[in-house]
Amino acid sequence: MNSQDYDVSVERNVSMVLSDGTQLSSDIYRVPSEQAQPVLLMRQPYGREIASTVVYAQPEYFARAGFIVIIQDVRGRGESEGDFYTFRNEAADGRETIEWAAQLDGADGRVCMYGFSYQAYTQLAVLKAKPDALVAIAPHMAAADLYNGWFYRNGxxxxxxxxxxxxxxxxxxxxxxxxxxxxxxxxxxxxxxxxxxxxxxxxxxxxxxxxxxxxxxxxxxxxxEKDAYWQALDCSEALAESEVAVFHLAGYYDYYSEGSTLAYECRKDTSKDFFLFGPWKHIPWERWMNGRDFGDQLRIDTDAMLVEFFNAQLGRGEVKHQGVQYFVLGKNCWQTSAHWPPNTGSIDYYLSSGGNANSSFGDGQLLPDTTTDSPSDHFTYDPEVPVSAPGGFIPVWGPVDLKAQQQGNNILVYDTAPFSSEQTIVGQPELELSVATTAEATDFVARLSWLKPDGSATFLCMAAASTNQERIGENNAYSLKLKFDATAVCIPVGDQLRLDIASSAFPLIARHPNTKADRLGLLNQSHFKRARQTVYHDTARPSRLKLPTL
Known part of the structure; x- marks a missing residue:
């Protein structure tokens, strides 16, 4: 069925047949032209009518920019034939689709791809097949390494x-x-x-x-664990080696933020790439989140940027987007850099207390540059009463206020002194933690928040690790290294940075039972064990927060 929307013609449910006989269904949008045009392709599993318009312009927008736009249902979804199994067929099916699209009437033989989330993975997967017609891709908010960037965090x-x-x-x-x-x-x-x-x-x-x-x-x-199942789906090596230009986009508060940063960082040559990094959730990419307004600048025209990026790679326009553009919370403005993370310095803050860092009413401190001999802190982790994720038990990932959660004695809280000059943090903070536990095995979860004079504590980023590393020292302590998700924030004079430590962020991550049993295989709650957790911060067993700073 064909239709006409003013200047854009739409061919609906256009069939292509794969080499195994499976038919895939596509909608094709174009402005009639005497000149051949490049193809802009999206392959997705949610129904062609949606076309990722929860974050992008309608396909007609891109057709009017001079592209033949193809929105395709992947195998086994929408009106396409076959059986759907996540990720498995996207490399081979994508290669055949690109070859078909490049040869359509009116196409100039060149193909670009766009889309976020699963639609982004379909672009990364096809890099394994190295289709000649593929010029540039825009895989937004996804992961090339599905195990580490999509489904598991440090295992x-x-x-x-x-x-x-x-x-x-x-x-x-x-x-x-x-x-x-x-x-x-x-x-x-x-x-x-x-x-x-x-x-x-x-x-x-x-x-x-x-x-x-x-x-x-x-x-x-x-x-x-990252076994052959995940290795077969991992696109990291193909992405690292590919000469195809890539427009990366990620959000500090996106569920797949780590996957997006790993995808960018694995690239051997980013000279043609562009990385746009903002404080967005997965949906939508807007200026208002959780009651907070991040200002006019955050409402950036990503659709126009896509067109400009693709046109530059196709030789139809100048290069306007290159390197990295990231949004700094607090200043609420965009900054640029040649790479991510930017060339930053670092400041070390050492954990300290009088032995009572429990809750925001305790005495935990973050002291700059040096460690002191101070008593260890303790808290109890009960998997039946876990500390909830940022946003609560139905997590609303974003800049939520953590102050209510931080009142609990099952959380340790450490604050810097009010800053005497503004402090800009850009990149992925790291936490070196000396700990002990009465459990056979357990988790430690850390979060950073921006503490304001009114008592609010805006969530910034999170890290987690399990005690599967070697014990150290005479007291049978563990040394853990936790890497936070990326952030960019300027904390003004008089405000503070807060670190809190617990052993869960449920249900964002699965609860540890405090045993060596598989946490995913427990038959009931009777297999949970309570644990007494210890955080050390003395000269023999320091605990240190490392902040990447500008």
């Missing part, structure tokens, strides 16, 4: 996003297969997120494990 399952996204994707699969009971159960669990994340065992969470629907969500949890 800890990213529980909330894994279960909720798996549930979302499986609903369409269930309806397509006529699995009506599973479809109804998935609809119910999708609206009852708390029940979904509180199940036992998590590894076979219902209804994600029903036999009449695909098993990819169960597989993500079954492969809890």
């Amino acid at each position: 800890i399952l990213r529980l909330a996003t894994t279960l909720s996204w798996g549930n979302q994707m499986l609903r369409e699969d269930a309806w397509r297969r006529g699995a009506t009971e599973s479809a109804a159960a998935l609809e119910k669990s999708y609206t009852n997120f708390k029940e979904l994340t509180h199940q036992f065992p998590l590894a076979t969470a219902e209804p994600l494990n029903n036999e009449d629907i695909p098993n990819y969500a169960v597989d993500w949890m079954a492969h809890s």
Whole structure:
């Protein structure tokens, strides 16, 4: 079926046939032209009509900019044939789609790709196939290394996003297969997120494990280490070596922020690349978040930037976007750099207290440049009563206020003194933590927040690690290294930086049972053990926060 929207013609449900006989369905948008035009392709699993317009302009916008725009349903989704299994077929199917698109009537043989989240992965995957027609890609908010950047954080399952996204994707699969009971159960669990994340065992969470629907969500949890399953889907090497120009985009508060930064940092040659890094969540990319207004500058025209970036790579315009552009919270303005992270200095802050750093009412301090012999701090971690994620038990990832959570004695809190000059932090802070635990194994979770004179503590970034490293010293302590997600913030004079430490961020990450048992395989809560956690900060066992600064 064809239609006309003023100057843009639309061909709907255009079929292409893969080499295995599977038909894929696409919508094609174009402005009639006597000159051949490049193709702008998006491959996605959510229905062609959506076309990622939750964050991008409608396809007609890009057609009017001189592209033949193709929005395609991937295998097994929308009106495309075949069986859908996340990520597995995107490299091969994407290569054949690019070859087909480049040869369409009116196409000039060159293809660019765009899209965020899963649509971004379809671009990264196709780099393995090295299609000749591919000129540039814009994989926004995704990961080339799915294990480390999408599903696991330092080997800890990213529980909330894994279960909720798996549930979302499986609903369409269930309806397509006529699995009506599973479809109804998935609809119910999708609206009852708390029940979904509180199940036992998590590894076979219902209804994600029903036999009449695909098993990819169960597989993500079954492969809890980076084994051959994840290696087969890893695009990092192909991305590192590719000469295709890349427009990266990431958000400080995006669930996949780590995946995006790892993707950029793996590139061997970024001379043609552009990296746009802002304080966005996954959806939407706007100036207002959690009641906070980050100012006019944050509302940047990413659609125009896409067109300008692609035109430069196609030889149709000057290079306007190169290097890195990142947004500094506090100053609420954009800055530029040749690389990410920028060439920064660093400041060390050492943890200290009188032995009572529990809660924001305790005596924990962050002291610059030197460590002192001070008593260790202790807190209790009970997996049945975990510290919740930023935003609570239904996590609202973003610049939320942590002050209510930080009142609990199951959190250690350490503050800098009020800054006498503004402090700009840009990059990924690191925490070297000397700890001990009464548990067989456990987690430590750290968060940084911006503490203001009114008592509010705006969440900035988080890190987590398990005690699977070597014990050190006579007191059987662990030495942990935690790397935070990236941020860029200017803390003004009179404000402070706060570090809090706990052993959970539930349900953002899966709870540790304080045993060596598989946390995803526990049959019920009776397998949870309580633990007494210790953080040392003396000269023999210092704990240090390292801040990348400008």
